[in-house]
Amino acid sequence: MSKLIKLKKGFDIKLAGKAEKQLEDFQSAKTFAIKPTDFIGLQRPKVTVAEGDTVKAGTPILFDKALEQVQYVAPVSGEIVEIKRGEKRKLLEIKILADKEISYENFEKYAESSIKSLSKEDAITQMTKGGVWPQLIQRPFGIVANPEDSPKAIFISGFDSHPLAPDYAVTLKGEEKYFQAGIDVLKKLTEGTIHLNLNADAEVPGVFANVQNAQINRFSGPHPAGNVGIQIHHIDPINKGEVAWTINPYGVVQIGKLFLEGLYDASKVISITGSRAKKAVYTKTFIGACVDTLVNGNLKEDEKSDVAPETRVISGNVLTGEKINHDGYLGYYHNQLTLIPEGEYHEFLGWMKPTTDKLSFHRALGLLSFLKPNKEYVLDSNVRGEERAFVQTGVFESVTPMDILPVYLLKAIMAEDFDEMEELGIYEIVEEDLALCEFVDVSKHPVQEIVRKGIDLIQYS
Amino acid sequence: MKFLRDLLDKQKPLFQKGGKLENLYYAFEAGETFLFTPKHTNAIKGAQVKDAIDLKRMMITVVIAMIPCLLFGIYNTGHQHFLATGQTAGLWEDFGPKALLGLQLVLPIVIVAYAAGGAVEAAFAVIRKHPINEGFLVTGMLIPLVVPATLPLWQVALATVFAVIIAKEVFGGTGMNILNVAMTARAFLYFAYPAQISGDQVWTYLGDKAPVDGFSGATALAVAYNAGVEGETVNSALATHNSAIGAGLFDFANLFIGWIPGSIGETSTLMALIGAVILVATGVASWKIIVSGFAGAYLMGLIMNIFAVNEYMAMGPEYHIVMGGLAFGVVFMATDPVSAAQTEIGKWIYGLLIGVLTVIIRVTNPAYPEGIMLAVLFMNVFAPLIDYYVVKANKKRRLQRATV
Numbered sequence: 001m002s003k004l005i006k007l008k009k010g011f012d013i014k015l016a017g018k019a020e021k022q023l024e025d026f027q028s029a030k031t032f033a034i035k036p037t038d039f040i041g042l043q044r045p046k047v048t049v050a051e052g053d054t055v056k057a058g059t060p061i062l063f064d065k066a067l068e069q070v071q072y073v074a075p076v077s078g079e080i081v082e083i084k085r086g087e088k089r090k091l092l093e094i095k096i097l098a099d100k101e102i103s104y105e106n107f108e109k110y111a112e113s114s115i116k117s118l119s120k121e122d123a124i125t126q127m128t129k130g131g132v133w134p135q136l137i138q139r140p141f142g143i144v145a146n147p148e149d150s151p152k153a154i155f156i157s158g159f160d161s162h163p164l165a166p167d168y169a170v171t172l173k174g175e176e177k178y179f180q181a182g183i184d185v186l187k188k189l190t191e192g193t194i195h196l197n198l199n200a201d202a203e204v205p206g207v208f209a210n211v212q213n214a215q216i217n218r219f220s221g222p223h224p225a226g227n228v229g230i231q232i233h234h235i236d237p238i239n240k241g242e243v244a245w246t247i248n249p250y251g252v253v254q255i256g257k258l259f260l261e262g263l264y265d266a267s268k269v270i271s272i273t274g275s276r277a278k279k280a281v282y283t284k285t286f287i288g289a290c291v292d293t294l295v296n297g298n299l300k301e302d303e304k305s306d307v308a309p310e311t312r313v314i315s316g317n318v319l320t321g322e323k324i325n326h327d328g329y330l331g332y333y334h335n336q337l338t339l340i341p342e343g344e345y346h347e348f349l350g351w352m353k354p355t356t357d358k359l360s361f362h363r364a365l366g367l368l369s370f371l372k373p374n375k376e377y378v379l380d381s382n383v384r385g386e387e388r389a390f391v392q393t394g395v396f397e398s399v400t401p402m403d404i405l406p407v408y409l410l411k412a413i414m415a416e417d418f419d420e421m422e423e424l425g426i427y428e429i430v431e432e433d434l435a436l437c438e439f440v441d442v443s444k445h446p447v448q449e450i451v452r453k454g455i456d457l458i459q460y461s
Numbered sequence: 462m463k464f465l466r467d468l469l470d471k472q473k474p475l476f477q478k479g480g481k482l483e484n485l486y487y488a489f490e491a492g493e494t495f496l497f498t499p500k501h502t503n504a505i506k507g508a509q510v511k512d513a514i515d516l517k518r519m520m521i522t523v524v525i526a527m528i529p530c531l532l533f534g535i536y537n538t539g540h541q542h543f544l545a546t547g548q549t550a551g552l553w554e555d556f557g558p559k560a561l562l563g564l565q566l567v568l569p570i571v572i573v574a575y576a577a578g579g580a581v582e583a584a585f586a587v588i589r590k591h592p593i594n595e596g597f598l599v600t601g602m603l604i605p606l607v608v609p610a611t612l613p614l615w616q617v618a619l620a621t622v623f624a625v626i627i628a629k630e631v632f633g634g635t636g637m638n639i640l641n642v643a644m645t646a647r648a649f650l651y652f653a654y655p656a657q658i659s660g661d662q663v664w665t666y667l668g669d670k671a672p673v674d675g676f677s678g679a680t681a682l683a684v685a686y687n688a689g690v691e692g693e694t695v696n697s698a699l700a701t702h703n704s705a706i707g708a709g710l711f712d713f714a715n716l717f718i719g720w721i722p723g724s725i726g727e728t729s730t731l732m733a734l735i736g737a738v739i740l741v742a743t744g745v746a747s748w749k750i751i752v753s754g755f756a757g758a759y760l761m762g763l764i765m766n767i768f769a770v771n772e773y774m775a776m777g778p779e780y781h782i783v784m785g786g787l788a789f790g791v792v793f794m795a796t797d798p799v800s801a802a803q804t805e806i807g808k809w810i811y812g813l814l815i816g817v818l819t820v821i822i823r824v825t826n827p828a829y830p831e832g833i834m835l836a837v838l839f840m841n842v843f844a845p846l847i848d849y850y851v852v853k854a855n856k857k858r859r860l861q862r863a864t865v
Contacts, residue, residue, distance in 0.1 A: 342502055344501075346497035350498030362514040363744045364745055382511070385515025423860070442515065
């Protein structure tokens with residue numbers, strides 16, 4: 001049953017600033033925030049706490065009026081200090097000033113053996129109340145799963161192939177018991193298979209070594225081989241009308257802890273990466289942590305150029321992440337912080353100068369990075385050109401290991417042609433699956449934004 | 462460069478919204494982004510780093526790939542003049558004067574093409590309020606290379622203006638066009654002013670000098686076609702042609718290297734192949750189109766051999782590759798990513814049919830000795846149809862998967 005799938009298409013963006021495989025302690029964050037904008041598909045957020053309230057880790061603070069069972073809970077205990085709204089009162093952040101010692105809400109506690117006899121309803125109730133449900137993502141659309149659906153399968157990508165992505169062998173070290181319990185709980189939610197997809201090109205992390213109740217598949221090849229959407233396409237693709245769920249291994253561990261320990265544990269190990277990081281290491285923090293203690297004092301000072309570059313702080317990786325302030329908050333699903341230079345500068349004849357220090361998938365005039373395939377590049381946030389109409393062809397296909405024609409799909413979305421979008425496979429992708437297209441695009445289209453626009457069109461029409 | 466940057470920054474407010482020259486913003490922007498890459502940074506969400514490539518760099522790569530053809534064309538223009546007027550026989554004799562004459566003839570054409578097309582581009586950018594299209598970097602060089610050096614400059618300008626407007630700007634600019642712009646310019650000339658771009662008299666510049674006795678300015682394709690009509694074997698017709706200015710003008714090696722009369726940049730198969738190597742190595746052009754284009758011409762040549770009813774049809778297929786503009790057209794025109802097929806399977810079919818059609822037009826059509834121009838334009842029109850079926854197959858696979 002297990003599959004070995006070898007992918008050739010794709011591209012590994014090799015960046016400088018890989019995290020050393022060691023845990024380092026930083027001063028712990030004082031404030032934490034849950035950002036409703038992190039949850040795609042959260043349509044009508046309703047806050048259930050007020051400024052000044054005290055919460056425990058696991059106290060519900062938010063739910064979606066369109067999906068009322070699912071509670072979004074506080075990651076740490078403390079006081080709600082701010083409910084930040086933007087234009088049109090759009091809910092942006094719920095900020096918590098954390099206690100020194102975390103106190104937890106109590107949920108039902110199960111023994112490892114009793115999970116086997118758990119009913120589906122009890123499992124769903126505990127998960128939706130206990131704050132771990134938003135870890136389950138529905139395909140198509142990449143939105144928070146609906147507890148009333150029964151997915152045809154659940155897919156877990158056991159490796160992250162994004163640039164500088166953290167190694168699960170480090171971030172999930174010692175969590176074997178919880179991971180297995182999480183899998184056992186998930187087993188209740190689907191009549192189909194639970195697929196755990198591992199990297200065929202690397203050693204299997206200890207946390208996945210003896211997993212039961214799941215089908216192990218192996219994937220080999222460059223990024224995006226680790227993207228769960230690509231994996232689904234090769235194992236059991238999603239057709240119109242079908243629903244599958246995905247979850248990342250951290251979410252599985254969180255579920256396991258909720259059932260075995262009876263508490264919502266939002267602590268996670270993340271990696272601090274990127275060329276601007278003085279100490280590129282792993283550290284333990286919590287979901288929604290303020291990153292100021294990880295960024296300030298952790299930026300490199302020595303710079304050759306006369307003006308020290310601004311640093312762009314990215315929650316997540318450089319392909320799919322989000323730029324946040326130096327005192328911004330870690331995204332709910334993110335397990336990585338990337339620090340790169342900002343690229344706000346002009347460059348004289350930059351479009352024709354030969355260069356070996358700018359990475360390119362292409363080999364056009366003067367783009368010499370292909371000569372040094374193993375160099376780790378320092379890339380900044382400059383767009384490197386201007387947006388144009390689609391001209392070059394065949395490039396997107398060569399970084400998209402799916403039987404999908406990305407340019408045709410994107411054009412269908414731009415034209416808002418619903419039938420064409422469906423026929424060309426919009427149900428099989430989310431933003432991250434075409435993120436590499438955005439990187440390699442000669443014409444600099446906002447590919448991921450277009451993809452989400454298309455999904456929204458299909459989903460809400 | 463600081464000085465230049467400061468100068469631009471100082472002038473910029475004039476062209477920005479509310480400035481006096483607001484309407485000329487895109488003309489200013491074109492100049493500014495030519496000198497300096499913009500300082501835009503990536504959006505808050507999405508890819509935070511971008512590949513170093515942009516459209517300007519891609520287009521300049523194509524221009525670089527054409528330079529061997531251009532340089533060869535310049536010298537060959539002078540060389541053909543000296544041959545035809547009997548001044549020298551040796552290839553490298555009178556190198557300086559030949560190169561100089563070639564420059565005198567070719568450079569104005571290049572300048573006029575760039576100026577005329579550039580003016581149209583700028584005008585459209587200003588009126589339509591969109592950035593100037595880099596595609597013209599390539600078109601402006603392609604047009605001079607596919608016309609004879611004797612072409613009047615006003616015709617160069619007119620054809621360029623026509624092609625840029627009708628073949629490109631009316632569709633919305635680079636990336637939206639259906640036809641290859643440079644081929645449209647040539648087709649325009651071919652049908653509007655046939656006297657200056659067809660026949661036997663236009664390929665060699667004579668100036669005020671008289672040609673040597675027995676000189677004929679016919680191209681190899683015309684010689685081959687006439688051989689077919691008259692029942693002489695093509696090889697002997699090519700061998701004896703123009704013996705007045707030295708034997709071996711049309712032997713295979715010379716056809717391949719390109720010291721023959723023809724349009725400025727297309728005579729040399731060798732130079733086109735050097736261009737092809739550049740384009741394929743840099744990944745800018747599709748090797749599939751180039752390979753299948755040559756293969757199509759060769760295969761069709763072989764098929765012609767099998768059904769040969771005249772001497773032209775019996776000609777060795779390798780001659781089709783080296784004669785006329787096939788190599789140049791396949792390498793530089795057919796591979797234009799916008800007007801070519803855009804799916805990978807489509808590219809094989811598209812290229813193959815260009816080769817096939819070229820040979821069919823050459824051999825069977827009495828009016829057009831060269832077929833590559835029409836073959837490329839014809840397949841430009843058909844490329845969306847090819848793609849349509851390739852895309853449909855993709856949709857069908859998805860649909861079948863769902864119903865299994």
